[in-house]
Amino acid sequence: MSMSEKEFLQNYNARDYDAPLMSVDMAIFSVLAGRLQVLLIQRANFPRKGEWALPGGFINLVSDQTLLATAHRKLFEKTGIASPYLEQVATIGNATRDPRGWSVTALYFALIDFKAFQQQESQLLEHCEWIDVEKARVMPLAFDHHELLEAAIERLINKTRYTALPVSLLPALFTLTELQHIYEIILGQSLDKKAFRRRMIEAGAVIETGQSKVVGKRPAQLYRFNAASFDFTFPRSLELPKTQNENVSP
Amino acid sequence: MSMSEKEFLQNYNARDYDAPLMSVDMAIFSVLAGRLQVLLIQRANFPRKGEWALPGGFINLVSDQTLLATAHRKLFEKTGIASPYLEQVATIGNATRDPRGWSVTALYFALIDFKAFQQQESQLLEHCEWIDVEKARVMPLAFDHHELLEAAIERLINKTRYTALPVSLLPALFTLTELQHIYEIILGQSLDKKAFRRRMIEAGAVIETGQSKVVGKRPAQLYRFNAASFDFTFPRSLELPKTQNENVSP
DNA sequence: CGAATAGTGTCTTTCAGACAGTATGAC
DNA sequence: GTCATACTGTCTGAAAGACACTATTCG
Numbered sequence: 347m348s349m350s351e352k353e354f355l356q357n358y359n360a361r362d363y364d365a366p367l368m369s370v371d372m373a374i375f376s377v378l379a380g381r382l383q384v385l386l387i388q389r390a391n392f393p394r395k396g397e398w399a400l401p402g403g404f405i406n407l408v409s410d411q412t413l414l415a416t417a418h419r420k421l422f423e424k425t426g427i428a429s430p431y432l433e434q435v436a437t438i439g440n441a442t443r444d445p446r447g448w449s450v451t452a453l454y455f456a457l458i459d460f461k462a463f464q465q466q467e468s469q470l471l472e473h474c475e476w477i478d479v480e481k482a483r484v485m486p487l488a489f490d491h492h493e494l495l496e497a498a499i500e501r502l503i504n505k506t507r508y509t510a511l512p513v514s515l516l517p518a519l520f521t522l523t524e525l526q527h528i529y530e531i532i533l534g535q536s537l538d539k540k541a542f543r544r545r546m547i548e549a550g551a552v553i554e555t556g557q558s559k560v561v562g563k564r565p566a567q568l569y570r571f572n573a574a575s576f577d578f579t580f581p582r583s584l585e586l587p588k589t590q591n592e593n594v595s596p
Numbered sequence: 597m598s599m600s601e602k603e604f605l606q607n608y609n610a611r612d613y614d615a616p617l618m619s620v621d622m623a624i625f626s627v628l629a630g631r632l633q634v635l636l637i638q639r640a641n642f643p644r645k646g647e648w649a650l651p652g653g654f655i656n657l658v659s660d661q662t663l664l665a666t667a668h669r670k671l672f673e674k675t676g677i678a679s680p681y682l683e684q685v686a687t688i689g690n691a692t693r694d695p696r697g698w699s700v701t702a703l704y705f706a707l708i709d710f711k712a713f714q715q716q717e718s719q720l721l722e723h724c725e726w727i728d729v730e731k732a733r734v735m736p737l738a739f740d741h742h743e744l745l746e747a748a749i750e751r752l753i754n755k756t757r758y759t760a761l762p763v764s765l766l767p768a769l770f771t772l773t774e775l776q777h778i779y780e781i782i783l784g785q786s787l788d789k790k791a792f793r794r795r796m797i798e799a800g801a802v803i804e805t806g807q808s809k810v811v812g813k814r815p816a817q818l819y820r821f822n823a824a825s826f827d828f829t830f831p832r833s834l835e836l837p838k839t840q841n842e843n844v845s846p
Numbered sequence: 847c848g849a850a851t852a853g854t855g856t857c858t859t860t861c862a863g864a865c866a867g868t869a870t871g872a873c
Numbered sequence: 874g875t876c877a878t879a880c881t882g883t884c885t886g887a888a889a890g891a892c893a894c895t896a897t898t899c900g
């Protein structure tokens with residue numbers, strides 16, 4: 347007896363098969379007080395109630411049209427931000443990461459300007475807090491969120507070496523000194539001012555606006571990101587800091 | 597009334613909740629006859645029965661311990677290869693990609709030495725074939741596998757520009773001329789011999805073995821990949837070919 | 847004026863591209 | 874010897890690093 351695809355689909359019910367749990371987790375980064383911060387929540391529900399974790403949740407099969415839409419929804423629920431930089435980092439799945447059963451999570455990372463962040467009233471039941479990344483990476487976190495956080499940090503650092511990604515941590519207009527500071531915070535290394543400015547300007551990653559802003563003494567030019575180069579990559583990576591005293595001779 | 601995590605888990609049944617379909621798809625690349633090839637299957641079952649697709653399937657919640665293990669199992673079932681280069685490309689999920697319902701797939705890409713490939717007897721019911729990548733990317737493919745294939749190809753080309761990844765398409769010992777040919781096939785551009793050899797050797801990506809191999813006239817040194825630099829990246833990307841006649845003046 | 851921050855001039859270093867040259871072995 | 878393939882020498886050029894320099898504003 348042969349069957350058509352239509353007949354097959356009429357008889358098919360996804361609930362007849364076991365499927366893993368499928369969630370989305372978010373590593374939301376921002377810079378505050380000269381430090382890279384990540385948004386963590388304190389879980390309000392079982393499992394791992396009370397423990398710190400990356401924000402996340404399940405796909406709403408009715409209202410979410412895509413996995414990316416789920417990530418956008420989660421981010422908006424937590425931060426009130428609708429147009430952040432958002433990128434998938436990795437998808438981790440195994441039988442042991444969640445006590446409820448075989449579980450898969452898609453990890454996204456987001457970069458936001460801290461000033462655009464707004465605590466969402468609808469989320470007050472779940473305590474959420476910006477935590478210094480260096481502190482977060484040594485805190486005990488629920489599930490395998492320590493590994494997820496490390497993967498997101500590694501991606502951020504890597505892309506900072508060869509893209510203009512960190513502009514997404516600043517408002518639309520910024521000075522090159524501000525941008526350089528963000529790079530230095532992420533990379534944990536100081537950068538040469540001239541080389542940094544030359545790289546950004548000559549590659550066309552940022553555009554002078556003609557406006558200026560007074561922060562300290564002399565007013566500084568305001569730049570904006572060149573949207574035309576959103577997935578631009580520099581031809582070379584920023585060099586690693588010279589590690590002194592490697593293989594010191596006695 | 598308060599509840600412990602143990603009680604919560606005793607009352608929890610994943611099947612009480614709707615979950616998306618979760619699958620793993622594979623873009624398995626190899627080089628044959630001087631061309632990049634991808635392994636495609638002709639679907640033996642509904643939906644999309646008879647159409648060409650990337651090999652893939654569902655997680656076996658009992659025997660697969662991790663998502664990566666599912667990818668390894670799929671690869672082994674198709675090719676008999678147990679230790680390939682295997683990397684996750686992306687995870688795509690939406691409500692419309694599979695007629696059976698909300699579906700998520702984790703896409704992996706694998707690079708294998710064609711000579712290590714063996715048709716698996718257990719897989720004979722599902723016709724599988726190596727297809728020239730340039731042909732595969734214009735063939736009609738089931739589901740959204742055209743997009744998945746494009747994503748895998750893009751990742752392969754990008755990583756070829758700044759890593760030694762293509763060594764995984766060759767046997768353990770290879771000549772630098774062979775490796776350069778692989779690079780040229782993937783990038784679709786010719787590379788300078790001196791620059792290529794200098795880059796590979798000076799960065800320590802490959803190691804001279806002292807053995808040699810006669811292919812044409814003069815015997816060539818055999819090299820092996822330096823496993824110590826598995827996630828090594830070159831400080832610069834290979835340059836794009838000079839596009840002539842861009843903005844030709846009249 | 848000095849202090850502080852913004853921004854530049856210019857030399858060096860690193861590493862890829864170009865391309866002509868030499869080396870080795872089959873015939 | 875010739876031919877084909879393997880391999881090298883060396884110049885150029887692009888872009889990053891180093892660091893001293895000038896410019897602008899506040900007080």
